[in-house]
Each structure stands twice: as C-alpha cells, then as structure tokens.
Amino acid sequence: MEQIQPKFSRSTTRRATAPARPEQITNWVIVSALQSFILIALTPALINQWGMLGWAAFGLGAVMALLCFGWYTGKAGAYPMLAIFYVFSFVSLMGAALAFLSAQPLLTALIFLALAYITAGAFARKERGASIFLAVVLVIGFVVLFASASEGARDRLNLMLLFFGLYVLTSGAATFIFGVRFSDLRRDDVMAFYGFASEPAILTAVETIRTRLASFLSSSYGLIVGLLRPIGRGSAATGKAWRGALAGMPRPALRGTQIVLIVLGLIVFPWAIRQLEMATNISLLITMNVGLLFVVLALGLNIVVGFAGLLDLGYAAFFAIGAYTMGVFTWPNLGLEWSFWIVIWISALVAGIFGMIIGAPTLRLRGDYLAIVTLAFGEIVPRAIREMWDIKLKIPFTEIYLIGDKLEGFNLTNGPQGMNPVGTPMFFGFELGVDPIHLGNFATISPPMQWYFLILMVGGIVLLAALRLERSRLGRAWMAIREDETAADAMGVDPVRTKLLAFALGASFSGFAGSIYAAMIQAIFPELFSFLVSIFLLILVIVSGMGNIWGVLVGGLMISLFDRVVLAQIVPQFVPGGDVLQKWRWVMYAAGLIAVMVLRPEGLFPSAARRAEMHEGDDDFDFDEWDGESDAQIDPGSATPAAAKGGN
C-alpha cells in the first residue's frame, strides 16, 4: 500500500536508504549553489562593507558549506541531527550575510531565520522535497536581496546573478555527468589556477582574488569529495564501514577511483592552499607543515600513551634529541655534514636509545611515578642541551682534559644560540626545500610545498608502521598490558620488556620526526622543545581518542591545523579582538583536556574497546554517595517471611 507523500507536509515517513537519482542531482545543484554563493559573497568590492560580521559569516559559512558538501554527498548515511545543525546554520548564516548586503537588514535576517527553521524541520523529517525547498529558499533569498538592494548595487548584483546562474547550470551539468566538480567557467581562471603565466594581467585585482578563492574551493572540493564520499556514499554499507574504521574497526578497502581521488586531492592540495594564500595574503603552507609534523608526532605518542597506556609527559625531549642529532651531524661548525637521508635514521636510533635509557629504570614504576619522571626528563633535556656549549671533561686531580681544553670547552649544541643552519635533504645534488622547482611553464613547486610532500611521505611511513604495529603480536601485548598488567604477566607477556619497547619505539618515531623538523626550520633552539610541545601532543592524542590511529589522525589534524592555521594566522588578522583569543589559547586547550577527561575520557573518536575500558567503574556502587537509605524493595512473597518482616 503506497503512502502519499505531500511535499511540505509534516509527515514522518522515512525515505528509502538509497536516495533516488533525481534527488541526487538536486543535491549536486544545491551544492554548486552553495559554492557559488560563497564566491559571490566574497566579491571584494563588498568586503569593505562587511567588517567583522561579514568575516564571521564568511568563515563560518565556508566551514558550514564545506561540511554541507560532505553531508549532501552522503545524505543516505549521515546522522539527522548533524543535518539539522548544518542546514539551520547554513541558511541562517546566509541570511546574516545577505542581510548585511541588503538595504533592509532586519527584515532579511528575520525572513531567513524563519526559512532556516522550516528547512531544518523539513530535512529532519527526511521529507522528499527538502532539498527543493532549500533551493527555493535560496532563490527567495536572492530575490529579496535584489529587490531591496540599492541602485548602485543592482548592476553588480545583476552580474553576480548571471554568474551565479551560469555557474549553477554548468556545475550542475558537470556534476551530473562526472560526479565530481571541476571549477572552471573562465579560461583565465583555469590558466591562473594551473599557474600558467605568473600573474594574469588581464584580470584585475578584484577578480584575481575571486578567482583564487574559486580555485581553492574547487580544488579542495575534489579532496573533500574524494574523502567524504566514501563515508556517506550511496549505499549505507560503505559509509558505515568507514565510520567503523574511525571507531577502531578494520577499515574497508578503498576502491580504485577513491584512491585516485584521494591521492590527487592530497597532491593538488598545496596548490589550492597557495591560491588561498595569495588571495588573503597570509602564509599558510609553512605553518601547516609544522602542524602536519605535529600530527605525525601525535601518531608516535599514540603508541606510547594509546597502545601501551604509559603516560609520557616528556615526549618533546625525544623530539629535541632527534632534532639536535640532525643538527650535530649536519651543522657546518662541527664539520660532519652527513647526508640528510642517513641522519634521519641515525636520529631515530639515538632517540630510541635514549628512550631505552630512560625507560629501563622507570618502567617498573606505577603510572603516576612514570609520568613525573618523564616530566622531569622532558624538562632536563632542553636544559642540558642549553648548557652543552662549553663541555669540558677533566680527569679529577690532574690537568688532563679528555674533552675540550682549559680555555674553551667543546661546543656540541651551541647552547642558547641554537644551531643554524641545519642541513637540508639533497636529491641527486639538488637541495630540496630551498628553491622553488619549476616544472616548465606548467607549475611551480615552492619550497614549503616540497616539505609538504616530504612530510606527507614520512607521515605515510609512520602511519603504516603504526597500523602494522597495532595488528602485530607486539601491539596485542601492549593492549594486554594496558588493560590489566597482572593478567598479561600471568599470560606470559613480559611487562617490563613490552613497555620498554613501546617507550623506545615511540621515542624513535619522535626522533625521526624531530630530525625532519630541524631540517625544515633550519634553525633550532632549546626553547622550541619545551613542556608546551609535550602537553600539546598529549592533548592531541588524548582528546582525539588515544589508541585509535585513525581517530588520532583525524582529531590531531583538526586540532593541530586549528591551532596553527586558524588561531595563529587567520584569527589575529581577520577577527578583531583575536589576540585575546591567542593569549588564552593554552588555557582553552587545557580546559578542553579537562573537559574531555571528565565528560568523555575515551576522547572524540574512541575505539569501542577503549570506551568500555574508560567507563568500567561507572556502575560500581559508590559508598560515598550512599545516604543510608536502602533502595531495596523486599518482595513479601520471596525468600523467608522472617527476613521480609524483620529486616530492611
């Protein structure tokens, strides 16, 4: 028996799991419309009027829109609550932005709020016409805008509307045919995006910015589509499988097209960032590289804290050791100048050895003591490095010097002045990371991009290693130790040796990353490796869900990039009062850590096993909370009548 589905009714009928074809087309059109809106809204001629509200609307709108892309691509498998949130925010933000543009702000804003509410409701109830309704909302929005705009703005709006329309039509068509968006409407845009001709002389500054932003969004679209599509795609099965991977289960095999999309997206991504950099005049790629390196470090710390359950508060010390090993072996003043590719492995080894040295006496101790000891070690190492610029070793009671001499000690680390310059990787005689590489007239790989690719490769290696370790015998031994050391010991797992391996391996990963860090930033100081770094890494691992590799990857990326790119670069420049946020950012992160531990100790993306571990004691009876009254009900028909009458 078929149920009638009226368009905007308040029925609660559910759609089928796999959306029908026409629905999907509508989705793509809506998606393109979103993209176009952002482009139009960013027309720099209007930017001056926007001020803080505009930038806030832009920022949040862009984020919401990108999230909406993901949502729209996977409407079948996504959670309805998120959808309501996105739709509501999106429409109301668009309303806010349009309100700013229009001549009657209050009216526009109110209209859009109401529309947002209705649209969200429609989506929440999974109504068939929800997306069409959204399209209608958008059209109404533009009509209202157009009608209320001032005379002077109208011709600009005409142009924008035309642009918008063309954009929607062509991108809708492309989407329908290929399923993936490619940006271009103008040949000049394509040229600019791919780096043909250094600066397009034809385009004015205004259009250049818009072009660049368009290309950024479009090219990152590819990445987003490639990555997000698997999560919520068509049949709910793939989506579920991927969400399971984020929760710690084995991840599903990637299909060919998905792999291609992801790899392409990752490769293209730095150029997209470059467009954004040129449009907004902030340096993003260099800080992003450091942020990515921190995620690699977080993966290493995940082995120590997440797999083996050892709280390591001095992880930055191994980072420092790795960096300074690279420094020692490649600093011109010390004369060694070995090849980068060899020294990174030496750094890993040295850091691992130090991990063993520190771990050996202390891993027998309880978790609390280990934490303090690693904390102290994390403090000692940068200090020691700071002092190592005048090393003299003298046989006592004689004047014989083994290291250094009477006047001047041996300068190992150049103390507080730091080591500069540190060596760079050589690639067949060509020094990476210093000069841009020009691929003919086609594209340019700037130095930060070169480092990006190197870090990507290193990240891949570390990720692979971590995944392999997790599934190996050693990994299982670690998890056994983490859950119950005594039981593991009884089953034949040597706790000290296993913990030592975790510690040392984690340390060696850190050393590996440290040496790359040193080569990347070229000048290292002891102050770079303070307790702040250790705590930040700990926050990355714990808040994301310790023990879950994909969780740490995703959460780590989110937090690290937020800190490095948004807070450090975007906020101070574009958000008034943003420097206040900068001052309080560590307090914010620490408060976040505390909140996570109190409310959700398993982290944001936990594996199911970890979540169970963390909530083990939740159902235990708490004598402290007991107020002396018994909650037990004595059933008169049960047990002995004497007990029922006499006791309570």
Next chain:
Amino acid sequence: MSPTEVLIQQLLNGLTIGAYLALIALGYTMVYGIIELINFAHGDLFTFGFLISLSLFRLYGATGTLVGFELVWLFTTVLLLTMLLTGILNVVIDRIAYKPLRKAPRLAPLITAVGMSFALENIFANWYGSSQINYPDFFPRVDILREWFQMDTFVLFTTQDLLLVGVTIPLMIGLRYFVQRTKLGKAMRASAQNANAAAIMGINVERVIMTTFFIGGALAGAAGMIFGNFLHTGRYLMGFDAGLFAFTAAVFGGIGNITGAMLGGLIIGLIKAFSDQYLAAQWTRAVIFAILILVLVFRPQGLLGQGEAEKA
C-alpha cells in the same frame, strides 16, 4: 666569606628552603595518601599563594616595608586570607576535575591533573605576565646576626628567614596535632588507610577528602606567601619547579607519610642549597631528578614508608 661561613650559610639556606618545600610536600603526600592521586596542580597552588598575597597587599595599598601594628595585623590577615583562598581553590579544583573521576582508571585523573596544572600556569601568565614578578619587602629585613647580636660575620640570617621558620614550623606542628589528636584528623588517617572501611564506620569520606584538599591548599598558599616575603621574586612557572622538588621530597620521605614529607622536605632543601653552592645552579635540577629516580628505583616507599610499593 670563609669556607665555614659558606657552609653555615648553606645550612641555613637549606633549612629555610626545606621548610617551605616541606609545606608543599605535605599537600602532595596527604592527597596521595587518601585518593592515591598525584595532584600535579599542587605546585601551582604555591604560585597562587604568591600571587594572591601580592594582590591582597596591593589591594590594601601597601608598597614598602610595613611597621609596627600595621605589620602585625595586615600580615596576619593577608596570611590567613591567602591560606583560605588557596584552600578554597584546591577544593574547587577537586570538585571540578577529580571528583567525577574517582572511579575511573588511574590514567584519567592523572591526565586531568596535568591539564589543570597547565591551565593554571597559563592563567597566571595572563594574570601577572610571563616575566619575573617582584615581591616587595613587606616584612622588615633586619640582619639579625649583625644588628641584634653584634656578630661580625658574612652569614646572613635575617628577620625574613625567621619569619619563614616562624610560620612554617608552627603550621607543621599544628598539622601534626590536627592529624594525631583531633577527630577529623583521625578520620583522615582512617580514610587514608582504607576508604571503604572508613565509610562503613560512618566517616563521610568525601568530606574528609575535601578537608584534605583544603588543608593541603592552605599550606601551599602559606608557603607561597612566605616564599614571596623571603625571596622577593617569582614567575608564573615557579610552581612547576617547586612542585617537582616538593614531590621529590614527598617521595623521598615516603609518600603518604606526613612526618616523611616534613623530613624529606628538609633534606631536599639541604641538598638543593648545597648543590647550588658547590655544583652549579643549573645542575641542581638534574641532581634532584637523579635522586628521584634513585629513590623510585631502589626504595620506592621512601625513608619512612613501610612495605613494598605496589605495582601499577
């Protein structure tokens, strides 16, 4: 200064440093005894005592050395207020961060404690800035040996040293009396021995824990204020350093043991003073750290602790 004078000076320094370290160590040891948690944020309460007493003095309008009656009542009031406020802060920290995690696996409250310590440090950095903070000479500084006893010596023992000893020793004695002779103290000892059994006997363990945190916080706050009047300088990270030393002292003396904390504090203070003088100041930390490792590896129960330390 002749070598003997240097030695005596360092002995005095060691005892004074040891006194305030002992106060902080007491906080660590009491909390550990009851809920088996190392309160990482305890060192930052020390900083808080320093900062809040400075704020209180400034609020009153005091700028230089106080004299006469004002000295007595203002000083006492600020001291009591500092202790009260720091104690309350510690209780608040417990309520927010540690109480919800009483039943959680051991790692959870530890991480929270680290996070809390970090948050506090950065709040202090925003409050008073990240450079050295100057704590004026509110308490008069009179070189006792020279002016009162007419001794011609380079050894420096001022009224401020006397203040430090004069505040810390009575506090420690007071704590000892409280723990040994009063009913609440008995409840604390009982809860430290076995919380469940204490609950069965009718002790409100949560209230005892709250009291412990309060007392520990008050002592740390007092230590902070006295430190300010004694060394006249500090920065937002001073709690981190002092906390590390005090924790070593607590472990050295036997964690969970109050007398042990006092003893450990004094000994670590002496070691610190001698290391600063005869080695270099930079290596003091390494020395203390080495002591910590040695104690934890070879005698985890400390000097006065009984029995084997349990496994994780």
